[in-house]
Amino acid sequence: MNPILQAQSTHKSIRKYTDQAIDADLLKQLIQAAQGAASSSFIQAYSLVQVTLPENRSKIATLAGGQKWVEAAPEFLVICADLTRVEYCSIEQGLGELEGNAEHFIAATTDATFFAQNLMLGAESVGLGAVFIGGIRNDPAQVAELLNLPKHVYPIFGLCLGYPDAEPDLKPRLPVDVILHKDSYDSSRCASDVQAYDAQMQAYYQSRSGNQKMSNWSEQTAAAVQKKKREHMLEFLQKQGFVKR
Incomplete structure (x- = not known):
């Protein structure tokens, strides 16, 4: 297996770090390399905020549900979908302001996500560890205020x-056989696929070296989606100029 495939298939979320700082030039190099990610129509609709102020780190850690690694990590970045430059281009070219189209929201979100995954993979290739923090969406309005995020x-x-x-x-x-469908989607195998995977995950949770528990994939997944609906997100996104039509 080549190094890239090896890195992709062995990713682990890392929440505990040494005190060693990340060299500023290395971080810049990783960000620059991550920009090689695919971009919808090359709009590059993303930005990131490097959060260094301890008080802001602490506030975000609390908003994210008490995730202390947000405070402790040598670097904490917030990945943003960003249409400000796109709107500027649109106005300058005489095509008017953005109108909050769902398609533009999807394009910006996927652009930012492709970039972020590239950044994580690059970081892991040089010996760094990483974890994404979706908990900042618990209160995105406060995060946006802390980071001075503008409309779009x-x-x-x-x-x-x-x-x-x-x-x-x-x-x-x-x-792979569970997620790969040939020519058409096969709904008939869902129950058997999930049940088999539940058995595998239950054995994993019981045998792993730390944080052992009696659970399975279905239980964890159902709780993740049904207890984290974040119903405030639509209103927040609309206030930021997204998903209006």
Whole structure:
């Protein structure tokens, strides 16, 4: 297996870091390399905010549900979908202001996500560890205020970066045969696929070296989506100029 495939298939979320700082030139190099990610029509509709102020780190950690690694990580970045430059171009070219189209929201969100995944993969390739922080969407309005985010920008998730001080177990992913459909989607196999994966994940949770528990994928997934609806997100996005039509 080549190094890229190896890195992709062995990703682990790292939440504990050493005190070693990340060299500023290395961070810039990682960001520049991450910009090689695919972009919808090359609009590059993303920005990131490097959060260094301890008080802001602390506030964001609390808003995210008490995730202390937001404060402790050598670097904490907030990945944002950003249409400000896109709107400027549109106005300058005589095509008017953006109108909050759902398509533009999707394009900006996917652009930012492709960039962020590239950044994480690059960081891991040089020995860094990372974890995405979706918890900043618990209160995106306060995060936006802290970071002075203008209209047409919204924070998608945070990213902690640092040199690992932990070695968590690797979670088994869904088998390829479960997520791969040929020519048409096969709904008939959903129940059997989930049940088989539940058995695999239950064995993993019981046998891993730390944080053992009696659970499975269905239980964890249902709780993740049904208890984190974040119903405030639509109103917030609309206030930021997204998803109006």
